Structure formats: structure tokens, C-alpha cells
Amino acid sequence: MSSSGLPDLTSRQLETVLALAEYGSFIAAAALLKTSQPAVTRTVKHVEEVLGLKLFDRSTRSVQITAAGKEFVGVAARMLNDLKITIRSMRELSDQRRGQIIISSIMSVANGKLPGLVSAYRLDHPGIELHVRDGVHGAVMEDVRSGAADFGITYLDDLPDPFMSVPLGKEEFTVVLPRHHELAKKKSLALSDLKGAPLVSLPSDSRTRRVIDSAASSIGLTLNHVVTVSQFATMLGFVRAGIGLAIAPKSGVASFLGKELSAVPVRGRPLARDLGVITLRERGRLPLRPD
Numbered sequence: 001m002s003s004s005g006l007p008d009l010t011s012r013q014l015e016t017v018l019a020l021a022e023y024g025s026f027i028a029a030a031a032l033l034k035t036s037q038p039a040v041t042r043t044v045k046h047v048e049e050v051l052g053l054k055l056f057d058r059s060t061r062s063v064q065i066t067a068a069g070k071e072f073v074g075v076a077a078r079m080l081n082d083l084k085i086t087i088r089s090m091r092e093l094s095d096q097r098r099g100q101i102i103i104s105s106i107m108s109v110a111n112g113k114l115p116g117l118v119s120a121y122r123l124d125h126p127g128i129e130l131h132v133r134d135g136v137h138g139a140v141m142e143d144v145r146s147g148a149a150d151f152g153i154t155y156l157d158d159l160p161d162p163f164m165s166v167p168l169g170k171e172e173f174t175v176v177l178p179r180h181h182e183l184a185k186k187k188s189l190a191l192s193d194l195k196g197a198p199l200v201s202l203p204s205d206s207r208t209r210r211v212i213d214s215a216a217s218s219i220g221l222t223l224n225h226v227v228t229v230s231q232f233a234t235m236l237g238f239v240r241a242g243i244g245l246a247i248a249p250k251s252g253v254a255s256f257l258g259k260e261l262s263a264v265p266v267r268g269r270p271l272a273r274d275l276g277v278i279t280l281r282e283r284g285r286l287p288l289r290p291d
Contacts, residue, residue: 054069155275178240186264203230
């Protein structure tokens with residue numbers, strides 16, 4: 001016995017007792033444990049001495065488990081099973097706290113919500129290295145589908161069946177324009193207010209551009225896209241230079257406004273779209289769950 005009064009037994013010794021109870025043979029137990037018959041005999045005798053109990057009745061022809069042995073075997077089996085579950089859980093937790101995660105995100109989220117999400121995630125997972133790929137909606141979907149990214153953050157509208165998602169809220173749109181522009185004084189703007197106005201926009205194949213053009217088309221408006229760019233920082237640089245206005249996701253441009261630009265909410269037909277973290281269902285659970 002140990003100083004705490006508990007029997008000083010190892011998991012290997014418990015496994016030996018369980019093997020003998022199951023097979024009723026020292027030879028069979030030794031074969032299962034890949035050891036010798038005398039070693040099994042010594043181990044069982046040691047366990048009985050530690051416990052002060054007779055677990056097996058032995059004869060030259062058979063091994064019979066005693067009543068005390070049956071009770072002990074039940075306890076030993078539960079102990080070993082609990083130990084295996086605990087070790088597996090600890091390994092899973094350890095795996096989650098080390099390694100690398102690749103996230104593919106639409107640009108508006110990469111510039112807006114993502115830094116806060118990553119900051120919160122790293123508080124609980126400081127050992128994980130995060131790689132971020134930013135691009136348009138189609139690129140994010142392909143990154144996740146192909147395995148180039150573990151997870152994606154993008155629009156959830158019409159999400160295909162192979163994907164699972166966790167919502168992150170809605171993405172709202174604003175009109176970005178120089179502070180001295182006459183429309184900057186308004187509290188909100190309708191798409192119709194932008195009729196004929198030159199716009200600096202994302203590529204026509206981006207989901208953001210398609211959302212905007214679709215909303216305009218629904219009210220019979222064709223927007224005047226005069227310059228196409230691929231990055232929000234570039235877009236606002238052109239707006240700042242007076243080349244045109246921009247319709248953009250609120251979170252995607254907030255950090256680029258500075259003192260020279262204003263962002264006015266869009267009213268009327270809603271441009272807001274649902275955002276979320278996505279992955280393929282076969283890859284399991286998502287890591288970035290909002291509280």
C-alpha cells in the first residue's frame with residue numbers, strides 16, 4: 001500500500017489481471033500481453049499480496065476467478081477505461097493548442113472583423129500559428145473546397161451542402177466619399193442617390209460587386225463603375241484622390257477612412273449579407289466560434 005492507503009498498482013499490472021480473468025489461462029494471458037507465463041504468475045501474485053485478497057483459485061488444470069476477483073476486475077476495468085479516455089482527451093486538447101491553421105477570408109472581413117476574432121482565439125490557443133489568405137468570395141470557397149485553407153470566412157448565402165458554417169453576423173454596406181462631397185452631409189443614402197456618380201469598385205466577379213449590382217438592378221439602376229480595383233486600400237486611395245465614390249462593406253473600409261473620407265450608410269433596399277466561418281463537413285468542427 002502507498003502512504004495514502006491506496007494500493008500501489010500500475011496499469012500494466014491491472015491489464016494482467018484483466019487478461020487472466022478473461023482467458024482463464026496463464027498461457028493465453030501471457031500471449032495476449034506478449035510476455036512470459038512466469039511473468040504473469042508473478043504479477044498476479046504481487047497484486048493479490050498488495051490487495052490482501054485472493055483473486056484466482058489455481059489448479060494444475062484450470063484458473064477460476066474468485067468472488068473478490070470478479071469485484072476487483074470490474075473496478076480495474078473501469079479505472080483503465082477512464083484513464084484511456086482522459087489521455088485521449090488530453091491529447092486532443094494538446095493537438096488543438098499546437099500546430100497551424102490556414103484561414104481564407106473575404107477582404108472585408110480580413111480588414112475588419114478578423115483581427116478581433118484572431119485576437120480572441122489566440123488567448124486560448126497561443127501555440128497555434130495562423131496563416132490568413134484574403135480574396136474574393138469565390139477564391140475563399142475554392143480554398144476551403146480544395147484544402148488550401150482549413151477554414152473560410154465569407155458570405156453564407158446559398159452555401160453548398162458540403163459546407164458547414166457558424167454565423168458571424170451581418171455585413172452592412174456604406175457609401176465612401178470625400179468629407180467635402182455634398183452627399184457626405186446626409187445621414188444615409190439610397191442607391192438611387194448615386195445615379196450617374198462615378199464609382200471605384202471591386203471586380204465584377206466578386207460577390208461584393210454582384211450584391212451591389214443586383215440591388216441596383218432591382219430598382220432599374222445601372223451603376224457607373226469607372227475604375228475597378230482589387231483591394232479596399234486601393235479603392236479608398238482612388239476615392240481620396242477624387243476619382244469617384246465607393247460602395248463597400250462597412251467593416252472592410254472602416255480602418256482606411258482616415259480624416260479625409262466619410263462613410264454614409266445605405267438605406268432602402270438592404271445590402272446586408274450574412275457572414276460566417278465555413279469548412280467542409282467532413283473536416284469536423286470549426287475553431288472560431290463567437291461567444
